[in-house]
Amino acid sequence: MTEWINLAWVGICTALVFFMQAGFALVEGGLSRAKNSINVIMKVYLGACFIGVLFWAVGYGLAFGARSAGGWIGLSDFAPTGQTSTQAMTLLYQAMFATTAVSIVSGAVAERMRYGAYLAFACLMSLLIYPVYAHWAWNPLGWLKTLGFVDFAGDGAVHTVGAAAAAAGVWVLGPRLGRFGRDGEVRDIPGHNLPMVALGGFVLWVGWFGFNGGSISGIDSANLGTVLINTHLGACAGGLGALSFMRLTKRPVLLSASINGSLCGLVAITGGAGTLNPATALLTGFVGGVLCTWGAERIRALRLDDAVDAIAVHGIGGVWGLLATGLFFEGDFFNPQRIGVQALGAVVAAGFTFAVATLCFKALARVMMLRAPTLNEQRGLDYTEHHEIGYPEFQEASGRLNLETQA
């Protein structure tokens, strides 16, 4: 009976994690200009389709295959059929995580990366990057896992990996037209729909209960309540951390930064949701919110144009979350050896992913056009890539203007 209840719980969590794709679509679509919103949402949507298939066919075997090549890569369980219900549910649940990791990239490179190139990268990432690191960190035979690395629900495997890939994309692609002035000034490119962003933030928050809640051993685990309260406190504290930073530094309290702060709190708590207590979860989320708000500005100052601050939210939050997991491990606070392993896992996630993702982007640039031409940036990627626009009744952007039938 317990097994079936656990199965149902993981099924619910799977749906919740998949629902996070809607959150990503809302946040990223809302933070884009109207003329590019469909393009960003399409990347999330079709990305999910591609990754779903590829993860079943190849990614799951590479990440969680029962046979491992020395802890480096999985060698079995490709395109599995005839699994038990529990095994199939596990695969599905893990597929949601793979999809989440890749979706982080779509927002960062929004408004200038070509649709086809993004999908090609998403496929490469789901084959060459995500499953490899997931094997190291999560497979019982993975080399990081055997060192004692703790990554409860994917601070390293999902968030740090996603952010490092996003950073590579942002670096290779370059900024959107006019994002930075000649003297280095950062020009704001506000999103077209902040209520949509706020809704997306709430959707992601809800989804995170499945993200962390499904990562326990079962619904009968004594840990479930703690995991869920840690998750919630992390998000709350992240929002408060962002608020504190903005108030104390006399910056305006922005909705987008507040949402990103709470999301960073969620990211930060992901690594240690099962091994932190509520007080340290609160602290972890709060520091995450502060770091994210500060880091987003630092990243812009480096002239890296991350359209949705995904690198700050998932990268800074992810790395901090891994370290916090080592620092505040319940019953083993500040154990240097544990902290060292956590730091190693973070460095490996960022370094490995950034290097491979950069190679992937550069390789793709040689075989297909990676960046949309300036004409497409002018007209908007909705029209030029999809021949659809988000708001035909109202949109006066050049993309819409070009929909007229040619005389």
Next chain:
Amino acid sequence: MSIPPASLRRRAACAVLAPLLSEEALDEALQLQQRTLRGDGVAEIIAFIDAVAARNLLDAATRKRLYPAYFEALKRPEAELPFDPWPTAQPPAAVVPSLVRGAPPVPPVAPPAAMTSAAPVVAMVPVATPVAAPVPAPAAEAPAPVPEAPAEQQVFAALIAALQEGVKQNHARDWDEFRQRALALLPQLRSTPAVREVARLAWGSSEPSAARWLIAAPEATLAELVNLTYVALCEALGPIDADRLLTEAVREAQRLPAARRFSPRRLV
């Protein structure tokens, strides 16, 4: 070499009115000017602009903008004005009362050629579409039909001039940087050297002028020029202002009669 005052006034009128009026309306305005405007006095200029505005249903804001624009055009260096559409002065056909009492009579000249001939640059471009170089003025009052610029060229000229005007009005501090960036982007234009040269000359002008942008080039080239201008706008002002200015410029260009034949949206 000094320009005859009547010729200077025609060139100034072309510079400020061409973006707003159809070729027929500009033609009429030039004739009206020839008949009524005898000097550069403020009252005369206002009366002339008012008359043109009334005939062409121009709104009050546009009319108000035209007063100083016309006056400034009269003070511009010759090189920055479009060519005289009536290069050959005609003998007086009739003496028409001036708009302003007491002004000395001015000999009327022949009816003007189409507005497109106001743009000297057009003649430099070897294109299939015939855009008139200065046309010999026909005798008497019956204007000889002359080839007019294709609609897309008129619309393009108005669009770019409106973009430039938008920058000058709202971002005057960035005007020079905008032009410099546009000039720097010009080598990327996939067109003939002649077209690039025409565009370079047009960007060289410190004042927006639709007449300078009457470029005889195919639609694809004109669209590419709009795109280069947009890129320059983004670099100089940022993408948000660039989008806003482009949208406003399209609306402005849509007011042209030629826009009924060729929508400015096709260029963006």
